[in-house]
Amino acid sequence: MQIEISANSRKLHGTGANRRLRSQGRLPGVIYGGNGDAQSIELDHKDLYYKLKMEAFHASILSISIDGKKEQVLLRDVQMHPFKQQVLHIDFQRVRQDQKIHVKVPLHFINADIAPGVKLSGGMISHVVTEIEISCLPKDLPEFITVDLSGMTAGSTLHLSDLILSENVEIPALLKGDNLPVATLIAKRGEAGESSEE
Structure with a gap:
């Protein structure tokens, strides 16, 4: 799914200029990286605020049009107001198709209800992490990674x-030898193996 954003280049800088932008429903931001210089931009706040609620917006290559010129970018940083529902600033990084990117992608857990440790032992699955960092070329970037829990038994860890x-998708942590836990199945104390049909 290709998500598109529209932006304009931003000429004025500084706290006062940014405050005026926000009062007009605009959002200051910056694009950097790739083969170009850092570029200040402004976007429609309302449009961006709703796009930020989409999971895919955080882990996809985005198409941004600046004054009509399109670029491929990744969302890199979002500054939120401490208590208002307001985005204060947003950062994007240009991507090159021939360079690997490091991105955090969400995990989608499936089949928890049919895992033997849940079905037979009444256990509960605990998600240790809900996203992981991966490394790949932009064309190979998955929106999410599916985690099949159907084989988990009481006390097991994925x-x-x-x-x-x-x-072509790698997990940098594994390359460093860090085989971290993703999910564990916690058995109910004293209930594993009990039968109600005695």
Whole structure:
């Protein structure tokens, strides 16, 4: 799914200029990286605020049009107001198709209800992490990674090495030897193996 954003280049800088922008429903931001210089931009706050609620917006290559010129970018940083529902500033990074990117992508857990440790032992699955960092070329970036919990038994743990990734997608933590836990199945104390049909 290609998400598109529209922006204009921003000429004025500084706290006062940014405050005036926000009062007009606009949002200051910046684009950096790739082969270009850092560029100050402004966007429609309302449009961006709703796009930020989309999971895919945080882990997809975005198409941004600045004064009619399109670029491929990744969302890198969002500054939110401490208590208002307001975005204060947003950062995007340009992507090059021939360079690997490091991105955090969400995990989608499936089949928890049919895992033997849940169905037979009345256990509960605990999600240790809900997103992981991956490395790949922009064309290979998945929107999310599916985690199949159907084989989990009481007391078992699923690790990064158990995740099924598409080809050309790597987990940097594994390359460093950090096989971190992703989900664990906690058995109910004293209830495992009990039968109500005695």
